[in-house]
Amino acid sequence: MNTRGAPMPYDLVIHNGTIVTANDSFEIIPNGLICAKAGKITRIEPLTDNQSPPAATEIIDAAGGLVMPGLVNSHTHLPMTLFRGLADDLPLDIWLNQYIFPAESAHINPERVRWGSLLACAEMLLSGTTTCCDGYFYENMVTEAIQTSGMRAVLAQGVIDFPAPGVPDPKDNLKIPDAFIASWQNRTSLISPSVFCHSAYTCSAETLKKAKSLCDQNGLLFQIHVAETQNECRQIQNEHQCTPIQYLDRLEILDENTLLIHCVWLTDEDIAIIAARKAGISHNPESNAKLASGIAPLPKILGSGIPVGLGTDGCASNNNLDLFHEMDMAAKLHKAATFDPTTMAARTVVEMATIGGARAIGLGTRIGSLEVGKQADVIIIDTAKSHLTPIYHPESHIVYAAKSSDVRDVVVDGHVRVRNRNVLSMDVEEIMARVREIAADIRR
Amino acid sequence: MNTRGAPMPYDLVIHNGTIVTANDSFEIIPNGLICAKAGKITRIEPLTDNQSPPAATEIIDAAGGLVMPGLVNSHTHLPMTLFRGLADDLPLDIWLNQYIFPAESAHINPERVRWGSLLACAEMLLSGTTTCCDGYFYENMVTEAIQTSGMRAVLAQGVIDFPAPGVPDPKDNLKIPDAFIASWQNRTSLISPSVFCHSAYTCSAETLKKAKSLCDQNGLLFQIHVAETQNECRQIQNEHQCTPIQYLDRLEILDENTLLIHCVWLTDEDIAIIAARKAGISHNPESNAKLASGIAPLPKILGSGIPVGLGTDGCASNNNLDLFHEMDMAAKLHKAATFDPTTMAARTVVEMATIGGARAIGLGTRIGSLEVGKQADVIIIDTAKSHLTPIYHPESHIVYAAKSSDVRDVVVDGHVRVRNRNVLSMDVEEIMARVREIAADIRR
Numbered sequence: 001m002n003t004r005g006a007p008m009p010y011d012l013v014i015h016n017g018t019i020v021t022a023n024d025s026f027e028i029i030p031n032g033l034i035c036a037k038a039g040k041i042t043r044i045e046p047l048t049d050n051q052s053p054p055a056a057t058e059i060i061d062a063a064g065g066l067v068m069p070g071l072v073n074s075h076t077h078l079p080m081t082l083f084r085g086l087a088d089d090l091p092l093d094i095w096l097n098q099y100i101f102p103a104e105s106a107h108i109n110p111e112r113v114r115w116g117s118l119l120a121c122a123e124m125l126l127s128g129t130t131t132c133c134d135g136y137f138y139e140n141m142v143t144e145a146i147q148t149s150g151m152r153a154v155l156a157q158g159v160i161d162f163p164a165p166g167v168p169d170p171k172d173n174l175k176i177p178d179a180f181i182a183s184w185q186n187r188t189s190l191i192s193p194s195v196f197c198h199s200a201y202t203c204s205a206e207t208l209k210k211a212k213s214l215c216d217q218n219g220l221l222f223q224i225h226v227a228e229t230q231n232e233c234r235q236i237q238n239e240h241q242c243t244p245i246q247y248l249d250r251l252e253i254l255d256e257n258t259l260l261i262h263c264v265w266l267t268d269e270d271i272a273i274i275a276a277r278k279a280g281i282s283h284n285p286e287s288n289a290k291l292a293s294g295i296a297p298l299p300k301i302l303g304s305g306i307p308v309g310l311g312t313d314g315c316a317s318n319n320n321l322d323l324f325h326e327m328d329m330a331a332k333l334h335k336a337a338t339f340d341p342t343t344m345a346a347r348t349v350v351e352m353a354t355i356g357g358a359r360a361i362g363l364g365t366r367i368g369s370l371e372v373g374k375q376a377d378v379i380i381i382d383t384a385k386s387h388l389t390p391i392y393h394p395e396s397h398i399v400y401a402a403k404s405s406d407v408r409d410v411v412v413d414g415h416v417r418v419r420n421r422n423v424l425s426m427d428v429e430e431i432m433a434r435v436r437e438i439a440a441d442i443r444r
Numbered sequence: 445m446n447t448r449g450a451p452m453p454y455d456l457v458i459h460n461g462t463i464v465t466a467n468d469s470f471e472i473i474p475n476g477l478i479c480a481k482a483g484k485i486t487r488i489e490p491l492t493d494n495q496s497p498p499a500a501t502e503i504i505d506a507a508g509g510l511v512m513p514g515l516v517n518s519h520t521h522l523p524m525t526l527f528r529g530l531a532d533d534l535p536l537d538i539w540l541n542q543y544i545f546p547a548e549s550a551h552i553n554p555e556r557v558r559w560g561s562l563l564a565c566a567e568m569l570l571s572g573t574t575t576c577c578d579g580y581f582y583e584n585m586v587t588e589a590i591q592t593s594g595m596r597a598v599l600a601q602g603v604i605d606f607p608a609p610g611v612p613d614p615k616d617n618l619k620i621p622d623a624f625i626a627s628w629q630n631r632t633s634l635i636s637p638s639v640f641c642h643s644a645y646t647c648s649a650e651t652l653k654k655a656k657s658l659c660d661q662n663g664l665l666f667q668i669h670v671a672e673t674q675n676e677c678r679q680i681q682n683e684h685q686c687t688p689i690q691y692l693d694r695l696e697i698l699d700e701n702t703l704l705i706h707c708v709w710l711t712d713e714d715i716a717i718i719a720a721r722k723a724g725i726s727h728n729p730e731s732n733a734k735l736a737s738g739i740a741p742l743p744k745i746l747g748s749g750i751p752v753g754l755g756t757d758g759c760a761s762n763n764n765l766d767l768f769h770e771m772d773m774a775a776k777l778h779k780a781a782t783f784d785p786t787t788m789a790a791r792t793v794v795e796m797a798t799i800g801g802a803r804a805i806g807l808g809t810r811i812g813s814l815e816v817g818k819q820a821d822v823i824i825i826d827t828a829k830s831h832l833t834p835i836y837h838p839e840s841h842i843v844y845a846a847k848s849s850d851v852r853d854v855v856v857d858g859h860v861r862v863r864n865r866n867v868l869s870m871d872v873e874e875i876m877a878r879v880r881e882i883a884a885d886i887r888r
Contacts, residue, residue, distance in 0.1 A: 084834060085835065085837055088837070088840045088844060089785060091786060092785060095785070123831045126830060230783075289776035289780035290776050292779040320844070321831070325769075325772070331734070332734050333733065336736060341534060341535060344533075345533035384876065387765070390528060391883075392528075396763065400532060403847055405849035406849075431830070432833045438834070439836070
């Protein structure tokens with residue numbers, strides 16, 4: 001309320017920055033103004049030089065920095081922050097079977113999932129990510145952490161046909177997602193429940209079809225790792241005489257509510273199938289590189305019109321949740337692999353990290369760009385740094401020069417969650433202390 | 445002097461950190477102590493839990509962070525910070541001929557070289573780089589900037605058989621390096637002059653031999669871009685019926701005082717020649733990727749025992765001077781390219797960014813590792829951050845999780861140059877303001 005008792009026209013106003021909208025024409029607005037009311041963007045336009053911003057409950061001066069949509073991380077396993085750097089530079093089978101699976105089996109419990117997820121939320125908010133798409137076990141605890149943080153997320157209980165944390169008997173592996181969905185569906189606009197099947201080689205056809213059906217009944221996103229490694233493709237070929245994508249298509253799993261994660265090893269026919277079914281893809285270049293899985297045919301995938309988001313994967317295989325780093329890698333890796341310096345231009349990469357990711361996880365109409373009617377998920381990048389001086393093209397700086405640590409403020413759904421690099425919604429010191437204790441136990 | 449008037453035993457003491465020495469056995473010292481006197485490390489050892497650090501003029505508490513050698517950037521063109529992000533995502537010939545060469549021709553002058561270099565020094569110090577190996581025109585101005593910053597550097601006047609900034613007549617292209625060497629040789633222990641020939645396709649055999657001879661007379665490093673692109677290799681093959689490395693070898697250019705920059709396109713025979721001649725290599729994975737030059741056969745190169753350092757290249761083609769970013773890229777890119785997750789392990793990458801780079805640029809006996817007798821070039825990484833929690837293996841965090849913005853303090857030659865992320869030796873605000881003015885003119 002202002003002094004006369006009339007309601008403020010806006011809850012939040014951001015001004016004095018260059019707005020990178022990520023709208024369809026990738027409009028960039030120097031000296032831009034964004035106004036939000038009840039969580040939504042209600043006004044976005046340039047200000048003239050001497051024009052003051054309108055009245056609002058809160059006014060943020062972007063101080064000449066860049067203002068852009070909050071980043072969308074389309075693939076995470078949040079609690080795996082607990083295993084950050086536990087085992088690197090190992091062959092995939094040794095890494096998984098001798099380190100990650102035993103660590104999960106011995107050390108994952110609901111309380112630890114909560115602390116690991118809270119740490120992940122702190123890292124994501126501080127690196128400009130406002131939305132993530134997660135899959136893990138004890139996902140109800142991940143969801144509580146996301147709620148604490150004030151972030152937006154698509155959150156999926158994991159499904160696998162083996163005993164897993166919290167699911168000792170795989171026969172129950174669809175009961176838990178069912179209960180998870182019942183618990184979180186329509187509870188808050190910030191959280192969308194989902195189901196995450198680990199893969200076509202760890203879930204039976206029956207499990208896959210039942211999980212997809214559970215999603216369809218509730219209008220939810222179905223997620224699956226697919227075509228990540230050559231080994232996986234060989235295994236599916238041996239068992240089903242087709243590619244992993246053809247196999248999922250045969251099971252009628254692929255549609256616009258399906259997110260296909262990794263997609264490193266796709267044939268041209270696979271790409272055509274995915275495009276025809278309107279499924280989305282989460283591209284995870286750093287994880288795929290670090291685990292030596294390979295380099296996805298990303299320029300071809302994007303050329304086919306498939307919605308593609310960027311994902312970091314879990315912290316056991318990256319080892320961070322930093323989408324700025326992921327953008328730089330996506331831009332450079334594919335140039336190197338294709339010998340084409342014009343591929344994966346900065347604008348394309350920024351779109352993947354924002355509107356592309358939003359579309360891939362089913363939130364394209366609500367977030368991913370700064371436009372009137374969308375939710376106010378906004379980040380401000382402080383450009384008054386030596387490594388960001390001078391600036392010729394904002395999108396170039398976002399991809400090739402800015403670091404996640406340049407994110408100054410973060411707004412989710414119109415609420416300020418990071419101000420001047422301080423997370424307002426959580427006690428980050430306490431979270432780090434608790435995770436250090438858990439790690440000390442894991443180390444033993 | 446302490447209160448009794450006796451001289452302090454040490455000028456500088458750093459304690460309460462985990463020291464990553466980068467010595468031959470890659471020793472890691474928890475709760476480590478480093479003492480320095482007159483610019484050199486005189487003591488390095490673990491402290492017991494209750495032991496206090498010894499008296500010193502200055503004592504730095506690393507607060508549980510990581511303490512490691514200052515990073516060595518083995519290839520830069522510092523003044524090109526002025527062109528950071530001016531032109532990206534373009535074919536190499538258009539990028540060079542329509543953007544970079546015209547920009548250099550129109551906008552480079554001594555004063556601008558100085559401001560661009562000062563900006564580069566600020567960025568390097570703030571990202572943990574204590575030594576760089578540079579080549580550009582008006583290098584005397586680069587050198588003045590380095591002196592202002594208090595950094596260590598190998599600095600080379602550029603040589604090319606075309607008109608260049610400050611060298612309108614290529615007939616003078618060896619007079620200027622000659623004068624540059626005379627001016628800076630033995631003037632300060634922090635600065636080593638050098639000569640930088642642009643390439644075998646822009647310098648005649650005569651120019652190359654004369655430049656190398658100038659280095660040999662003075663015991664200095666000779667630098668050259670070589671085997672960067674397939675086009676270059678084709679051109680040399682057409683003109684000289686051999687590879688670029690074979691051509692340089694034929695000219696007797698290759699020896700232990702030669703730094704070969706890029707080396708993307710090497711045959712196995714080329715690698716054997718370089719190893720036999722004991723030349724060093726600067727590996728620039730981000731620049732090579734962004735310009736789509738290709739992916740160097742780095743695991744093979746390292747396997748041959750060649751000293752290899754990491755380099756960022758100039759800011760027109762990267763677009764930063766951030767060796768933390770470069771380490772992460774070097775680790776991941778080669779795993780992806782070779783399908784081998786064990787290649788370029790974290791230790792190997794940390795070595796490239798420190799002792800490997802020091803050896804490649806001829807400073808391996810003086811810097812690059814934390815050992816008694818070496819110069820005290822030390823950085824402290826603040827690990828009390830969400831994205832660096834928890835820690836299992838320090839070298840993993842340095843490569844895969846830490847960002848340049850996590851560098852808290854920087855010491856060069858025993859002098860603190862960055863304290864708590866503030867550059868003590870320069871007015872960074874003024875430098876940024878001047879570079880913004882220059883960029884405004886370039887933009888016009």
